[in-house]
Amino acid sequence: MLKHKLRRIRNRSPKGISIRSSLFRNFSILIILILISFSAALLILQFSELSMLSRRLVTEASIEMESEFQKIFQPVIKNINISAHWGRLKQYNTLESKEMLEMFIPILDEYEYIVRIKSSDREGNGFSLYKNPMDDEWITTQTYTDLPGTRELVSKWDDNLDLIERRWLPINRDLRLEAWYQSVIDSESYRLGWNEPYFLENSRNLVITASIKIESGVGKAYVLAFDILLKDLQDIMEKTVLSENGIVFISTMDDRLISISGNVLGNLNLTNADLALQSLYDFDLPRVKELLKEWDSRNRRHLSKVVYFGSARDRWVGTIVPFPGKGVPILKIGMLAPLSDVMHYDIVRVATIFLIFILALLFAVFMTKKMAKRYINPVKKILEQSLRISQGDLRKGEPIDCNISELRQLADTHETMRQALEESRQQLEEYSRTLSQKVEERTFELNRKSEELEELNRTLEERVKKEVEANQQKDQLMLRSARQAQMGEMLSMIAHQWRQPLSSISTVTGNLLVFIELDNYNKEQFFELLSSINEHAQFLSRTINDFRYFFNPNKKKESILLETIIEQTINIIGRSLEYKNIVLEKDYRFEGPIITYPNEITQVFLNIIKNAQDVIVEKRVEKPIIKIKGYQDGNMQVVEIKDNAGGIPLEHLEKVFDPYFSTKGEKQGTGLGLYMSKLIIEKHCKGRLAVQNEDGGANFIISMPMLTDEEI
Amino acid sequence: MIGAKELIKFSDRIRILYVEDDEKLREDTGRLLGTFFKNLTLAENGRIAMEKYKPGEFDIVISDFVMPEMDGMELTRQIKAIDKDQVLIILSAHDELHFVEEFRAAGVDDFIFKPLNIKEFIDTMHKACLAVTEKKD
Numbered sequence: 001m002l003k004h005k006l007r008r009i010r011n012r013s014p015k016g017i018s019i020r021s022s023l024f025r026n027f028s029i030l031i032i033l034i035l036i037s038f039s040a041a042l043l044i045l046q047f048s049e050l051s052m053l054s055r056r057l058v059t060e061a062s063i064e065m066e067s068e069f070q071k072i073f074q075p076v077i078k079n080i081n082i083s084a085h086w087g088r089l090k091q092y093n094t095l096e097s098k099e100m101l102e103m104f105i106p107i108l109d110e111y112e113y114i115v116r117i118k119s120s121d122r123e124g125n126g127f128s129l130y131k132n133p134m135d136d137e138w139i140t141t142q143t144y145t146d147l148p149g150t151r152e153l154v155s156k157w158d159d160n161l162d163l164i165e166r167r168w169l170p171i172n173r174d175l176r177l178e179a180w181y182q183s184v185i186d187s188e189s190y191r192l193g194w195n196e197p198y199f200l201e202n203s204r205n206l207v208i209t210a211s212i213k214i215e216s217g218v219g220k221a222y223v224l225a226f227d228i229l230l231k232d233l234q235d236i237m238e239k240t241v242l243s244e245n246g247i248v249f250i251s252t253m254d255d256r257l258i259s260i261s262g263n264v265l266g267n268l269n270l271t272n273a274d275l276a277l278q279s280l281y282d283f284d285l286p287r288v289k290e291l292l293k294e295w296d297s298r299n300r301r302h303l304s305k306v307v308y309f310g311s312a313r314d315r316w317v318g319t320i321v322p323f324p325g326k327g328v329p330i331l332k333i334g335m336l337a338p339l340s341d342v343m344h345y346d347i348v349r350v351a352t353i354f355l356i357f358i359l360a361l362l363f364a365v366f367m368t369k370k371m372a373k374r375y376i377n378p379v380k381k382i383l384e385q386s387l388r389i390s391q392g393d394l395r396k397g398e399p400i401d402c403n404i405s406e407l408r409q410l411a412d413t414h415e416t417m418r419q420a421l422e423e424s425r426q427q428l429e430e431y432s433r434t435l436s437q438k439v440e441e442r443t444f445e446l447n448r449k450s451e452e453l454e455e456l457n458r459t460l461e462e463r464v465k466k467e468v469e470a471n472q473q474k475d476q477l478m479l480r481s482a483r484q485a486q487m488g489e490m491l492s493m494i495a496h497q498w499r500q501p502l503s504s505i506s507t508v509t510g511n512l513l514v515f516i517e518l519d520n521y522n523k524e525q526f527f528e529l530l531s532s533i534n535e536h537a538q539f540l541s542r543t544i545n546d547f548r549y550f551f552n553p554n555k556k557k558e559s560i561l562l563e564t565i566i567e568q569t570i571n572i573i574g575r576s577l578e579y580k581n582i583v584l585e586k587d588y589r590f591e592g593p594i595i596t597y598p599n600e601i602t603q604v605f606l607n608i609i610k611n612a613q614d615v616i617v618e619k620r621v622e623k624p625i626i627k628i629k630g631y632q633d634g635n636m637q638v639v640e641i642k643d644n645a646g647g648i649p650l651e652h653l654e655k656v657f658d659p660y661f662s663t664k665g666e667k668q669g670t671g672l673g674l675y676m677s678k679l680i681i682e683k684h685c686k687g688r689l690a691v692q693n694e695d696g697g698a699n700f701i702i703s704m705p706m707l708t709d710e711e712i
Numbered sequence: 713m714i715g716a717k718e719l720i721k722f723s724d725r726i727r728i729l730y731v732e733d734d735e736k737l738r739e740d741t742g743r744l745l746g747t748f749f750k751n752l753t754l755a756e757n758g759r760i761a762m763e764k765y766k767p768g769e770f771d772i773v774i775s776d777f778v779m780p781e782m783d784g785m786e787l788t789r790q791i792k793a794i795d796k797d798q799v800l801i802i803l804s805a806h807d808e809l810h811f812v813e814e815f816r817a818a819g820v821d822d823f824i825f826k827p828l829n830i831k832e833f834i835d836t837m838h839k840a841c842l843a844v845t846e847k848k849d
Contacts, residue, residue: 499805503826504740510830511744517716518747532740581780 023375027368031361038357234259246337249288253332255280260288291318291336308339315339378407382414394422478659482672486603489610490547496576497543501536508533546571549599557709559593562630562637568598569605577609580617581624588630590637594706596685601704604677604689605641608700611673612643615698621645636687639702647693656691714838719748722841727751731761731775731787732803741803741828745774748837758782758790767795771844772837774824777804777811785811785818792819797847799840 238248238261249260257280265271268283280288287310294309310316318336378400385397396418400411508529515521546568566588577584609626616624621644629640648656655661657678662671681689687704728749732738733756746752753770755761757779765773773791777784784802791798802815803824812823821843822836 495807499826500734500737503805503828504736506827506829507737507740507744510828510833511740511747513830514716514744514747514834518720520747579778581778 023368023372027364031364035357035361038353234261238262245341246335247285247288249280249285249334251280251332251334252277255292255332257283258331260285287316287318287336288334290316291320291334294318295320310339375407378411382407382411385414385418389418389421394418394425396422478672479676482676485672486606489606490572493573493576494543494547496579497572497574498540499579500575501539505533505536508536543571557595557597559595560598561593562590562601562639562704563588565598565601566605566628566630566639569602569609572602573606573609573613577613577626580613582613582616583623583625585625585627588628588639589632590630591632592706594637594704595709596704597680600680600684601702604680604702605639607673607677608641608702612641612645612698615645616643619645633703635706636703637706638704640699641702642694642697642699644695644697646696648691648698650693653691653693657689714835716748716834719834719838719841722838722845723748723750726771726841726844727753727769729753729755729761729765729770729773731755731758731773731779731784733757733776733779737776744828744833758784758787761787762790765791765794767798770798772799772801772840774801774803777802777808785815788815788818788820799844801836801840 234248234250245263247261247264249264250258252258256277257275258277259275264285265274270283275283280292290309291307294307306317306319308315308317315338316336317339318334321333321335381398381400388397400415512521512526512529515525549568566586570584570586574584609628612626616626623644625644627640627642629642631638652661652663657674658671659675660671661675678689681687681702681704685704686707687702690701690703692699692701726749728745728751730738730742730745730752732741732754738754738756742752742754753764755764758775759781761773761775762782773787775784775787782790784804788800788802791800796819799821800819801822801824802820803826804811805826809825815823822840824833824836
């Protein structure tokens with residue numbers, strides 16, 4: 001059966017793949033994806049690395065240059081602003097301009113690059129501020145064209161100056177100056193302009209001049225120029241080259257060499273001064289030439305790009321940066337280095353990454369295997385055990401150790417299922433083994449029970465009867481003693497009822513006797529007196545009838561006005577109350593007759609009134625009053641009997657209706673009066689009898705429903 | 713045995729105050745007393761009796777025992793407080809006999825019991841009348 005089911009389940013389920021292969025497949029896909037993305041990232045990284053490198057070479061250089069110059073010019077310009085407002089500058093004559101230049105000395109001292117500062121007007125009149133190469137002191141001169149002595153002074157420092165100067169610079173200095181001045185004066189104020197490099201007068205140092213225009217009023221403008229040594233520019237560039245074998249050079253736009261890295265110069269046994277603006281093709285600089293060639297062949301427009309050149313074994317990378325990079329370039333700055341130098345540390349990094357990657361791969365494979373084992377082993381075990389169970393072997397299998405929650409749950413559920421199966425099978429076996437025995441036992445027990453029941457049935461009736469009889473007897477006794485007590489009370493009441501009429505009768509008859517004895521009587525008087533005796537006798541008879549009626553065991557229900565019952569009660573006890581000087585207040589009105597047991601109700605009223613009377617006498621209440629109040633309350637007719645004897649003590653309030661509860665002592669009370677009253681009202685008349693303390697007295701409330709004949 | 717004729721001799725001389733709360737009884741007993749004594753005053757209770765009572769006005773005071781407002785005992789005490797020689801008779805039921813000693817102590821001279829025995833009544837009244845007249849003489 002079970003096997004069949006299992007087969008059916010197996011047949012129904014789709015042919016999936018094992019967890020192991022699923023895991024492996026997923027992992028391999030993941031690994032391949034990681035591999036591809038890693039390789040792609042690496043490739044991109046490699047390329048971007050190179051381009052970034054070159055970009056850095058270029059931008060670092062130009063930025064550094066730019067910032068260096070900015071550093072120089074900003075405070076200078078600022079200082080002009082501060083010290084010489086345009087309004088005042090307008091009035092400067094050339095002499096004053098000389099003084100103005102001298103203001104810059106402390107600022108320029110900070111910048112070693114600046115070797116000369118000069119100012120000039122359109123006519124070329126102006127001043128120059130030289131740094132004396134001997135002692136680094138600043139010398140103020142008239143513009144060099146007008147100072148014949150200057151050349152002689154400086155030529156002492158370098159005799160070859162003229163020779164060198166003529167090689168490159170235009171001979172007509174004035175013209176050149178005019179052109180330079182014009183280009184600057186045409187530009188915007190404070191816009192930095194650069195002229196072509198030239199040799200500083202009387203020296204072998206190449207300078208470039210950065211100039212700004214200063215307007216000083218209508219039609220009048222000055223040009224302020226700063227000469228900067230180019231060898232210092234070379235120094236700045238050298239700093240940006242990363243490789244030891246790297247080369248930095250500065251040339252004019254027509255490839256005349258201004259400066260080149262020290263290592264190259266060293267190889268050529270030259271100094272920078274030896275270059276002297278010769279074409280770089282005149283020197284043995286194969287790599288530089290290759291770069292230039294490559295550069296030109298590519299005809300790059302965007303100059304700040306990197307080019308690769310050289311043989312496969314000796315690959316170089318390089319770039320050419322124009323200077324200053326804005327507007328028309330005036331210089332070429334070349335940077336080149338062997339690729340191996342630049343790439344060196346990258347290869348190490350790539351290798352490291354690959355190593356880590358392979359390790360990660362191995363770890364992943366290892367983890368996959370381990371994980372698969374973790375997943376598969378418990379499932380396998382559960383499967384084995386299931387198969388075993390399906391073949392009917394319900395013994396406990398090898399415990400399944402697994403910390404994967406779903407599998408743990410599966411294993412636990414499986415184990416619970418197995419236990420339940422085992423248990424139920426054991427139970428079944430146990431049942432089948434013990435069933436017949438149990439059936440026998442049960443049958444025996446049943447027989448015994450039924451016998452017992454029969455016996456019980458036989459005796460039960462008898463016992464119930466006995467119990468009922470005993471109860472009845474008890475009730476009878478109780479009733480009898482209550483009745484007897486009441487009889488005693490009644491006798492006392494009768495005595496009171498009769499006291500007055502008997503007195504009257506005896507008095508009147510005595511009087512009649514006196515009349516006879518005195519022989520002093522008339523017929524009318526006799527008639528009158530005898531009639532009154534007769535009336536009294538009638539009253540006596542009525543009273544005794546009332547008592548008799550009350551003691552009549554006639555328990556028939558009647559339709560009767562409660563007023564009538566109250567009156568009958570007063571007929572019995574009224575005199576007794578009067579004798580005790582108790583005022584009886586009556587206030588009752590009912591809407592109609594009620595079907596009830598009048599005698600029993602009378603008994604209750606008597607009981608309550610008698611109790612009130614006893615308490616009043618006992619407590620010697622000063623102005624004793626008993627109030628009888630009657631009214632209709634919906635479907636109920638209510639009679640309240642209230643005294644003013646201080647009420648029932650709280651501790652007694654709940655017990656007054658208990659049988660044999662009495663506060664009067666043995667002689668006077670039986671303790672049954674109120675208990676009987678409660679029985680009569682609640683059991684017999686289906687009403688309610690309650691008591692509560694009210695206005696310094698006890699108030700007994702008798703409520704009776706207006707029921708039909710059948711309901712009572 | 714003293715007869716009615718002996719008692720009626722005191723008719724003019726003896727003044728009576730009779731106190732009884734029950735109207736019927738007051739009427740009946742009043743009639744009986746009126747048969748013997750011409751000078752008879754009736755009172756409904758002790759309080760009214762005290763209003764009517766003045767020392768020397770009445771020779772004999774006859775009172776019921778149980779009365780509202782002021783009973784026979786209290787009346788006795790008050791009258792005796794005014795005139796300790798006042799002759800006072802209590803008209804009472806037999807079952808109130810247990811108060812006799814108390815009444816005696818209060819100064820009551822005699823008792824007449826209800827229901828009335830006419831012979832006893834005449835006898836007691838006669839004795840009282842004699843005592844009063846003796847005192848007067």
